[in-house]
Amino acid sequence: MGSGIFSIGSSAMTATQAMLDTTAHNISNVNTPGYSRQQVELSTEGGLYTGAGFYGRGVKVTTVTRSTNEFLVKEVNVNTAQNSSDQTRLDKLKQLEGVLPTGETGLGYSASQVLNAFVDVANAPQDVSARQVALSKAQDWVSRMNTAGKQLQDLQSGVVSDMQSTVAQVNSLTKKIADVNQAIAKYQGSGHTPNDLLDQRDQLVKQLNQQVQVTTVPAEDGTLSVFMGGGQLLVLSNSAQTLAVVRDPADPSLGRVALATNGSNRILDGTQMTGGALEGLLQFQDSDLAQTKQQLNTFCANFADALNGQQALGIDLDGNLQTTFDASGNPVGTPLFTNTKDAAALTLAMTSPKGLAAASPLSATPATTNSGTAAVSSLAMARALPTGTATDAATSMPTSTTALNVVFATDPSDPSKLVYSFVDANGNAYKDTSPPRSWTPGTAINDADPASTPTGALFNLSITGVPKAGDTIQISRTAYPAANNGNAMAMLGLRDQAIVSLDGTTKTTVTDAYSQMIGNLGVIVQGGQTAADISKTLVTSSEQTLSSTSGVNLDEEAAKLIQYQQSYQAAAKVLQIAQSLFATLLQTAQQ
Known part of the structure; x- marks a missing residue:
């Protein structure tokens, strides 16, 4: 009886100690990201048959499990990837919005000021100072266009830099997942799950989804294969693929994600990135930034070419006709602007106020x-x-x-x-x-x-x-070109003419065109903000649901501590009684 009760009491203390240790482990990791609540699984030792029936032989610890829900984990990962994409794009959109200011600092206002300057030129075509003011307004517009164009170039460079940083994080995370896979596989034959390693791997997968959306497929050896949203393999067992950022062959200013294999880079289709920061960066680069750059360059070209075209139809202050061609068919005269197709490279070619063709031939x-x-x-x-x-x-x-x-x-x-x-x-x-x-x-x-x-x-x-x-x-x-204002009036008339076509079909005035650009971008930014807000709400909701299932509840753990403390004390009492009984037996045997 003594050895039986000793064994039972000892197993009770061992099991209770395991539960106390696990509860303490839960409490200590309450703030650990990705930690799942653990619990000890117990079972009886089985009965000992006697003629009077089966006597229990105590308790044993079967294993330690973690509370998790694979469906909820995947839902959190999907929502995390989408929110990361939306937020990354929104951050870039807000930077883009600053490139196109409104009011008197805007490009549309500056363009209208160029045309308005021809009022004074038309009123006094011989006044060199009025002509100089017109050129100064033109230079101001050119400077603003250059600034906007270069800011777009800087934004593009920033996107490529962010892509490189994001891909570096992806490579680091996939390598860590492969290493954890290898560690988990070592314990596959033990019959027990390495809970902390599984939590670590789940957290790494979540972090990976912040960079690029992935799906996972478990293997029989306990490892996890990881695929990008479009199906590209990233992790298989204990090996990880390497991604790289390369330049687009068609446009070297653009960045593309490539798979590095055998010393070469294979550019991946953009559809492979279905979420995460990489998708947000690519969407901003290929859609939002590209559209704004195209509209800005179109705005620049249409307005500058309209002024150049009108300049070519007049006579300057020295009586030089701008409408003729030389024998090779090249126009004679100086245009107002050059490099009109690129806002960043736009240049004011006219430097002499006398060169303004204010007179009509x-x-x-x-x-x-x-x-x-x-x-x-x-x-x-x-x-x-x-x-x-x-x-x-x-x-x-x-x-x-x-x-x-x-x-x-x-x-x-x-x-x-x-x-x-x-x-x-x-x-x-x-x-x-x-x-x-x-x-x-x-x-x-x-x-x-x-x-x-x-x-x-x-x-x-x-x-x-x-x-x-x-x-x-x-x-x-025209007999006296210096006193004629016909072409200056035509320049001024461009204010009300539909000379800018952002979409290549519908033309509008220069000020309305810029307002249209601002409006288009505003709608995009507002849509990006809404998408980010919605996906953030989904992340918060899904994380709360997962936490309620697998997270640590301190009140619950505190109650368990009291329960297990009492169990431990009771088990100790059993051992104390067993010791007392054993001492009594010894005394009886000595008499």
Whole structure:
């Protein structure tokens, strides 16, 4: 009896000690990330058969298990990967938003100031200081465009740097998972689970999901195979693949994720990254940043080319005509801007205020004998002169000694309407205006001739009022270019013209185009913020659910301590009684 009760009491103390140790282990790891609550599994030692039945032989510790739920663990990992992607993208979007300021610091305001500066140039075309102000405004716009373009380049460089840092973390984590796999496999034959190692591996997988979303497949040897969301293997047993960041062959400024194998890098398809920081970086690079860069460069090119085009249709302060070409077909004159396709490289080519082509090569004057109310609103060149053999504008437009007259007459087919024709100084019809063309109020008069090459109009004449039959408007070479403001007025008119097309189809004014850019980016940022908020809520909710299942509850553990303390004391009492009984037996035997 003594040895039996000793054995039973001893097993009770051993089991209770194991439960106390495990409870203390739980309490000490209450704040350890990824720790799962552990518990001791007990079973009876089995009965000892006697003629009077089976006597119990005490308790034994079967194993120590951890409380976990694989479904909840996977849910946390999926939500973690999505939130990491959303938050990474949002952080970059907020940086991108700062590249396109609003108000007076914005690019649209600066562009409008360039055009507004031509008000003073038009009012005083001979005033060099007014011309200098216009150039200063143009330089300010160029500087702002350069800054914005370079900030986008810096953002792109930052994305590549972040990708390299993220991939380095991925490689480190996959190596650690492979090492833990190897350690876990050593204990596979023991029949017991290395709980702390399993927790460590689960935590590493969660951290890996923060960088790139992965799925896991358990193997019979206790190891875990890890795959990227798109199916690319990262970890198999105790070996890990290595990722690298390489430059996109089509655009070296872009970063791509590649698999490093046998000394070479194989670029992975972007669909392999379905979550995590890598996906957020790639989405920002390939979508958000690329779209903003394209729109900024389009905004730059459309506005700069419009001003360059108008500059090419005028005469500078020294009387140099900008609309002619040399014998090779190259334009003569200096454009306002160069490198117009790239905001970061945009340059103000015009340095001399005298070089601004404020004057129109042509002037229009209603005849003093006119009986109608027609007045000239504007006369501007519509295009540069054709190349061909053109080496001087005199061969394609009225000279200083000849003139072209717009002659109005009654429409023979409808006496209530007017027609017009071009007549040279000798009274001969010019281009295709014989028979005359119909005149529509509000429509510009031009010399377009479908039968000639090019077919486009050389000039556009806009008038106000109503002419009468017999009225004429004389179009002649501008005699005093320094005093003419025709092209400056055309420059100013660009304010209200739809000259910018961000999407390549719909054109709008320069200020509206910039507002559209700001609006588009604002919608993207707002959407990114919403996505990050939602995914963060899902992470918090799933982590709380998992914690309620596998986390440590200090109140519960404290209650267990009291329970196990009492059990330990009771087991000790059993041993004390067994010792007393044994002493009694010894005394009896000695008598």
